[in-house]
Amino acid sequence: MSTDVKSRGDSFIPPNNSLTHDGWSNEDEATATCFCGKVQLVVPLKSPGLVNTFACNCVDCRKVTASMFATNFTTLDSHTRFSRGEDHLTTFSQDKTTESGKTMTNGFCRTCGTLMYRKSDAYPGTRFLRVGTVDDLNLHQTVLKPKDEMFVATRVGWWDGVKGAKQWDGVAGG
Ligand SMILES: [Zn+2]
Numbered sequence: 566m567s568t569d570v571k572s573r574g575d576s577f578i579p580p581n582n583s584l585t586h587d588g589w590s591n592e593d594e595a596t597a598t599c600f601c602g603k604v605q606l607v608v609p610l611k612s613p614g615l616v617n618t619f620a621c622n623c624v625d626c627r628k629v630t631a632s633m634f635a636t637n638f639t640t641l642d643s644h645t646r647f648s649r650g651e652d653h654l655t656t657f658s659q660d661k662t663t664e665s666g667k668t669m670t671n672g673f674c675r676t677c678g679t680l681m682y683r684k685s686d687a688y689p690g691t692r693f694l695r696v697g698t699v700d701d702l703n704l705h706q707t708v709l710k711p712k713d714e715m716f717v718a719t720r721v722g723w724w725d726g727v728k729g730a731k732q733w734d735g736v737a738g739g
Pocket residue numbers: 599600601602603604674675676677678679
């Protein structure tokens with residue numbers, strides 16, 4: 566795909582984006598679908614529902630994404646809903662490796678394993694969603710582009726980080 570930032574309102578949803586082909590977006594909301602399509606969220610694209618967008622290089626994010634960093638966005642639970650499949654998630658919770666020491670719950674699709682959200686006891690009423698699950702790829706580089714990059718102190722050496730993002734050694738604001 567082109568790296569040009571398209572105007573807001575254009576959407577780019579490739580037909581092979583998930584097995585269900587029913588992703589959509591508008592000015593206010595967009596779908597976020599797992600790989601197999603059994604789980605789908607409708608997520609907010611505007612404040613106050615959309616709280617933040619960030620990339621994270623912490624060790625938890627490496628492990629839970631099986632990659633070197635995560636691209637996340639934070640939403641209010643009150644503005645985030647499942648259009649299907651909430652009961653098709655399996656959850657895994659632990660508090661041993663989180664920076665806050667609080668329990669983090671991870672929600673995975675039971676069929677395809679896509680991580681659909683993380684939810685921390687340290688931030689009640691919000692959840693951390695994965696930019697890569699959003700069906701409209703244009704949003705990945707516009708509305709959902711990371712504003713903050715966290716844990717740059719543990720960023721992998723071959724990557725220079727998110728261009729234009731505010732960088733933090735640990736959590737944003739910390
Ligand atoms: Zn799935």
